[in-house]
Amino acid sequence: MTAPESGGIQAVDRAFDIVEALNELDGAGVSELANYVGLPKSTVHNHLSTLERAEYVVRENGSYRTSLKFLQISETARNQHELYQVARSEVDQLVEKTGEISALMTEEHGRSVFIYRSRGPEAARIDTCIGDRVPIHCTALGKAILAFLPEERRNEIIDRHGLPEVTRNTISDREVLAEELETIREEQIAYDDEERLNGLRSVAAPILDGTDSVIGSISVAGPTHRMQGERFNTELPETVLGVANVIELNIQHT
Amino acid sequence: MTAPESGGIQAVDRAFDIVEALNELDGAGVSELANYVGLPKSTVHNHLSTLERAEYVVRENGSYRTSLKFLQISETARNQHELYQVARSEVDQLVEKTGEISALMTEEHGRSVFIYRSRGPEAARIDTCIGDRVPIHCTALGKAILAFLPEERRNEIIDRHGLPEVTRNTISDREVLAEELETIREEQIAYDDEERLNGLRSVAAPILDGTDSVIGSISVAGPTHRMQGERFNTELPETVLGVANVIELNIQHT
DNA sequence: ACAAGGCGTTCCACCATACTGAACACTTAT
DNA sequence: ATAAGTGTTCAGTATGGTGGAACGCCTTGT
Numbered sequence A, B: 001m002t003a004p005e006s007g008g009i010q011a012v013d014r015a016f017d018i019v020e021a022l023n024e025l026d027g028a029g030v031s032e033l034a035n036y037v038g039l040p041k042s043t044v045h046n047h048l049s050t051l052e053r054a055e056y057v058v059r060e061n062g063s064y065r066t067s068l069k070f071l072q073i074s075e076t077a078r079n080q081h082e083l084y085q086v087a088r089s090e091v092d093q094l095v096e097k098t099g100e101i102s103a104l105m106t107e108e109h110g111r112s113v114f115i116y117r118s119r120g121p122e123a124a125r126i127d128t129c130i131g132d133r134v135p136i137h138c139t140a141l142g143k144a145i146l147a148f149l150p151e152e153r154r155n156e157i158i159d160r161h162g163l164p165e166v167t168r169n170t171i172s173d174r175e176v177l178a179e180e181l182e183t184i185r186e187e188q189i190a191y192d193d194e195e196r197l198n199g200l201r202s203v204a205a206p207i208l209d210g211t212d213s214v215i216g217s218i219s220v221a222g223p224t225h226r227m228q229g230e231r232f233n234t235e236l237p238e239t240v241l242g243v244a245n246v247i248e249l250n251i252q253h254t
Numbered sequence C: 001a002c003a004a005g006g007c008g009t010t011c012c013a014c015c016a017t018a019c020t021g022a023a024c025a026c027t028t029a030t
Numbered sequence D: 001a002t003a004a005g006t007g008t009t010c011a012g013t014a015t016g017g018t019g020g021a022a023c024g025c026c027t028t029g030t
Helices: A010-024 A030-037 A041-053 A069-079 A082-098 A140-148 A151-161 A174-187 A229-252 B010-024 B030-037 B041-053 B069-079 B082-098 B140-148 B151-161 B174-187 B229-252
Strands: A057-060 A063-066 A101-108 A111-119 A190-193 A200-208 A214-223 B057-060 B063-066 B101-108 B111-119 B133-135 B190-193 B200-208 B214-223
Touching (some): A010 A041, A010 B010, A010 B069, A030 A041, A041 A057, A069 A082, A069 B069, A082 A229, A101 A140, A111 A140, A111 B069, A140 A190, A140 A200, A140 A214, A151 A174, A214 A229, B010 B063, B030 B041, B082 B101, B082 B111, B082 B229, B101 B140, B111 B140, B140 B174, B151 B174, B200 B229
Antiparallel strands (some): A101 A214, A190 A200, B101 B111, B101 B214, B190 B200, B200 B214
16 A cells, blocks of 8 residues: 555556555455455456566466565565674574563664563563564564664654554654653663553664664563563663673674 | 466556565565566556555665565455465464464465465474475375365366476376375375475375365374384374364364 | 356557666766 | 776656556355
8 A cells, every 4th residue: 555656667667566465355356356456356356467477476276476586585585684684593592581571673764663572471472573664663572662863864764764653652753752762872771661562561772783883672572561660760771781782793794 | 487477467467466576585676676577667667656655665775675564465365265264273273282283275376485484493494485386296295185186176277287206206207196096095094205395294184175176185294203103104194194184074064 | 947147358450558678867976 | 096896866758567447257145
């Protein structure tokens, strides 16, 4: 549904629109798709044939689906992030230490992207999945990144995406956010108090590379009733910060 | 590098060629890419701009990379496979029971695709990754699938991809393969005796749906010295077969 | 059984548009 | 300073993507 924004190569834009539509519809036939993306059947058919020949799409019993070739692409794309390679096992350890959810995040095109996630058997079951893209201002992970981005880039992102109110606690005021980012820079720790999901609190720390620019962030998240007092304000922040530092060290001599 | 096969929409084929090239080069600049795919700089630039606008490509410090949007696509694509949803936890359990590597495979465009993989702390460290596509005749997982495909489709696949000799043990004779597939059908178990990787043996079972058509396979793999005698010929096959049956049952009432 | 509507597919003519090559800034190396 | 590399822009041309209509097939309803 990113249709209206044009300006590039039409055929390519349309191809990706079709891929996305296929995913949103959980697989579909030509007519259904054509109707969904608002293009003539023949055009859609032409695209599907091309995508199938290139093995990015599979047809099974009369219905088209996106293929697992995307899995291949995404795995190599993910492995190109040094952050993923280094921090993955640290996230797992964080889960063992805390029993909660831990996640790794990076920023792309002004939005937060979950690059890896792990959770203990007793941890909360939240909806977020790897690869999901969420507004950057409403998570601890996002704010940790935002705080350490160069100012111009930070403004650019906020201008482009705004500060939509996701829950009642979401910070949607620019001034308030600026202040909070200031404290995050001081403490190297960001909090999320049900700002994206009701009932979910989290603690995150930024991860900086050798040149002091943010390349991502790491967090621990859990249900509000377990995230309180000493644990929420002192213990978890210290643990997360420690792990973040370990990751930073590992990254610098690689 | 799938360039020569044409016949579809040129712009789309080229866009995906560029995406694949970006992955193979671990990120690249316009000129390097143009040279690699054999197209004029301006054309490549045009494609990259389009892909970046659509957020499938990211540029950072003068170099282009494939973005994690592919992660988003592939995650939903993978979740559309009922096999993945159901069998994932069974693979994990198989790892706990055996301490070896366990994997889940499906077939796409005549090749084997690893859909999920897990391994114990003491298990062999092999190169195969999720999303990888390998010839279908040289793994236990692939043969388990191949054996239960309709005959016409089986021939079609062999005609298209041949039977390349990957290791000294790979079955590259059509007759021999046909016989082995016959026994696989009888026993519901397939073996791989260093047919894809030297030193690696594995045992796999097909997974059939309600209508008796294969939708994938599941395996246990380990270093040859640990995969021998009773364990290799009786214990592991029984375990794998048991798990496969559990998965089949779970799939049928979903 | 036959019609009616659904589907995916094929065809072809037209004109939008993707491609190209050259010229343009710009940074980095010599 | 010069040169060689980079990414970017531009405009003309012919390529080839587009989309309407027609086709054949299978399913549905009566």
